[in-house]
Amino acid sequence: MPTTHFINGQWIEGQGASIASTDPAKNHVFWQGNAASAEQVNDAVNAARTALPAWSALTVEARLAIIKQYGELLAANKPELAALIAQETGKPLWETATEVAAMIGKIGISEKAYFERTGTVENAMPVGKAFIRHKPHGVVAVFGPYNFPGHLPNGHIVPALIAGNTIVFKPSDLTPAVAEAMVKLWEQAGLPKGVLNLVQGEVETGKALASHHQLDGLFFTGSSRTGKILHEQFAGHPGKILALEMGGNNPLIVTDVADTKAAVHDIIQSAFVTSGQRCTCARRLFIPANAQGDALMAALVDATKAIQVGHYDAEEQPFMGAMVSAAAAKGMVAAQQELLDLGAKALLTLTHTDENTGFVTPGILDVTDIVDEMPDEEHFGPLLKVIRYSDFDTAIAQANNTRFGLSAGLLSDSEADYQHFFQHIRAGIVNWNRPITGASSAAPFGGIGESGNHRASAYYAADYCAYPVASVELDKVALPGTLSPGLTL
């Protein structure tokens, strides 16, 4: 039986249900194992607890030495890791190479963020000195999604380790092989036993970990549905830190643009990159109901029809690979049908081209007539909903008519339009004349509403990985110059 869990520095077999990973482009199982049982999850949390005092007592420089070694190993193994991410997610190799590059880049960025946001500050006082220092929370769980199985968990793990926390990592059950490869690199980098533990499995494993009473925190990237369950589970535990990065129903508004081709580029890059499986992808596109809007729509449909969809390892690389699974592709077809039944008009039909794989072609629906009845759901795939509008403020109001608030964008040659948009739009990422995907790790990353809980990740992940301690200090006990009234000593 394969040893797929890493607990207290040992690779061990799972004692739970059998699990597998399927290549969604080639439809074959290439990784198998058994889920971690609740008892094994408990062992992983205990291992992280035991490892905590020594790991957190190291100097940050000593922790960084190991973390940088992991960065070196990522760089040395970049082609292999990019190939594995492609095989497990269906994403083309050109894209998975950028994912590994982002993982490497995360280390320097997290180091800078640690010192800048959670470093030590010293201030002179009339008596003694005042200090602001930071301490790690303790044992934290990291939950990852499938769409960036390396980069997004890495974005919690790296800053959490720099700050001195120990970790139990539960990856998406759709991407166990990438998680295993990542943890093997951490092991090779010399991370002490118990500092990073890996438990694989489906929802039952996730539940056993999230409900473990010995956790000091949980850093989650995934769907809003799961994030809400975790939020309810953490209710009544104010001392535990919960960072939630969730989905979006992201709007992109176009006003007046001269360069139609550039606008089409930014729309496609926003809506269809990663086969629409990015939390920041544009889901709703607002286009003026005028002749310029008609021309833009025609160009968009033509360019979308021409998007190359293909195998992740094809010599001539496609723009879109397969979706993560045949089930995810079927889900997109069902979501499209639901909208068509409500009265949406298909401008380009999303098609599941092979029911045994995750391959779909991108789709565009005109939902102008059903804009008020549309479900406020994140359709996590390459399906763009277009709303034709006649008034900018109405478009902004409709764009804000969502329970989410992750990313939003404006394509417009008018700076005044952008200032108005920025003032009124509600989202954690607001872009102008740039795609709304491709957020920088050097900036805070997170959303409002049901997209997150105001604990932005990326550059601000440092903030949720450590708590501040305020101290006033004097090196000897000494009487103050003036005693409080009524005191005689």
Ligand SMILES: NC(=O)c1ccc[n+]([C@@H]2O[C@H](COP(=O)([O-])OP(=O)(O)OC[C@H]3O[C@@H](n4cnc5c(N)ncnc54)[C@H](O)[C@@H]3O)[C@@H](O)[C@H]2O)c1
């Ligand atoms: N905001 C962001 O930074 C961001 C980034 C990437 C993906 N996402 C979102 O993630 C979603 C896609 O990823 P996904 O489908 O893997 O998410 P998901 O919510 O299905 O799974 C995320 C993790 O939670 C675990 N899990 C699921 N149910 C659980 C439960 N009841 N208790 C405990 N753990 C549980 C899963 O096994 C997995 O490890 C999309 O909604 C996307 O928008 C958000």
Ligand SMILES: O=CCC[C@H](NC(=O)CCC(=O)O)C(=O)O
């Ligand atoms: O799918 C969700 C992530 C999308 C991605 N965002 C980031 O990579 C944020 C930066 C970071 O976490 O370092 C995107 O915007 O494309």
